[in-house]
Amino acid sequence: MQRTSTHRKLFTKAFAATAALAAGLIATSALAGETLDKIKARGVIKVGVGTTPGFFSPDSNGRWQGFFVDFGRAIAITVFNDAEKVEFTNSSPQQRLPALQSGEFDILLSGVTQTVSRAFKLGFHFGPVVFYDGQGLLVRKDLGVAKGEELDGATIGVQSGTTGELNIADFFRKTGKAFTPVTIEETGEFLKALDSGRVDALTQDATDLAAKRTQLSKPDDYVLLPERLSKEPLAPAIRAGDDQWLEIVNWTVYATIQAEEFGITKENVDTFLASEDPAIKRFLGVDPSLGEAIGLDPKFAYNIVKTVGNYGEIFERNVGKGTPLNFERGYNQPWTAGGLLYSPPFR
Ligand SMILES: N[C@@H](CCC(=O)N[C@@H](CS)C(=O)NCC(=O)O)C(=O)O
Incomplete structure (x- = not known):
């Protein structure tokens, strides 16, 4: 008992000394x-x-x-x-x-x-x-689509360098359906692709699509599907x-x-x-x-x-x-x- 308590005291002391040293290092490196x-x-x-x-x-x-x-x-x-x-x-x-x-x-x-x-x-x-956030699909309303799976054969705009570009490929692989990706770098072009009818849908972080929908010439012609294809923290x-x-x-x-x-x-x-x-x-x-x-x-x-x-x-x-x-x-x-x-x- 005696030994355990002495040992504990020593350990506590050693820990306190290490912690003080660490605090000093962090405080110094705050400037470094x-x-x-x-x-x-x-x-x-x-x-x-x-x-x-x-x-x-x-x-x-x-x-x-x-x-x-x-x-x-x-x-x-x-x-x-x-x-x-x-x-x-x-x-x-x-x-x-x-x-x-x-x-x-x-x-x-x-x-x-x-x-x-x-x-x-x-x-x-x-x-x-x-x-x-989570990845969404912004779709032309006249396609009458309620779920991502129903976009079989659709042309979908993705922005290059995003997780969305990778997730949409996974999604179609998983569901066994086909799609044609149109990969676009520039944001203005990405939106224009939907506005001009070059693509049937856009995929991207859902909040981003909700916000960008307001910038389309006829926002009411498009719907953000409720489904989320991924986790986007x-x-x-x-x-x-x-x-x-x-x-x-x-x-x-x-x-x-x-x-x-x-x-x-x-x-x-x-x-x-x-x-x-x-x-x-x-x-x-x-x-x-x-x-x-x-x-x-x-x-x-x-x-x-x-x-x-x-x-x-x-x-x-x-x-x-x-x-x-x-x-x-x-x-x-x-x-x-x-x-x-x-x-x-x-x-
Ligand atoms: N979260 C995805 C997508 C990132 C992304 O594209 N974010 C939107 C804004 S939330 C964006 O930057 N779009 C282009 C722009 O706004 O100029 C990723 O990390 O790959």
Whole structure:
């Protein structure tokens, strides 16, 4: 008994020493990550995006707006405490991963699906899933089709370099039906292919199709089938090998998710500054010890919520009820409400 307890004490001491050392290393590398160094020297974060209303699109003044754009601004707040120190550039699905690899971007916030080959074969890391999506089919109504299987013999537009291009081939292989793919790189051409009757249907992430349907000349002539052909967890993508940059992205996203779970919003965040709850004090940086230990501004989560809002606010403002897209939260709500959004603890 005596021996066990001494042994345990020694182990606890050794663990505490290792943990302190690790904390020191992380805090130091917060300043030493290659990507972060480049970003700081440049004074701006470079983000690759798509062009879909609600998710990422420039407004009439050329200012980028949208769900993914708001996460870009949130990351700029974590790094610079300035939501404007971020530059968004459109890049096609085909071009954007190579552009990220070559250093043209620091991060993609363009609806990239997290997959195992993008991790191992292509060398990317993914932050937390920010949108749980699935592949859909946008079909000409006059075909009278209710399910993907009924598209036997159809001509289907796919965008090159996407998971959609691979999934649709799997789908038809699985169902034993035939289709003719028309592979298109450029987004404008992709939409035009359906508008002009060159293809019978388009396949892509369902939310993207729902948004792009609004850009067709006669949206009511097309229907987004309810079926989903795949899982498309859309996540921030960065180059593998920069843990520090990955953690900055991770905890920025988690801050928006955790804020919603706490019920902290852009409007009410200041009232929470007086909270006696230790978890909320740590989260908002009222107790600065956490931020100091991890090498970030102790108020980074406060600053994010104050400026862009919590996850739910970002969702509703850009793609939720009352927007032209009118999306349900579905899986994209906190685990406490039956969704898949779950932040690890801020401690
Ligand atoms: N999630 C799929 C598709 C990605 C994708 O194509 N996303 C849409 C936006 S959600 C896009 O970028 N479309 C082209 C554009 O918007 O310019 C993938 O990772 O391969």
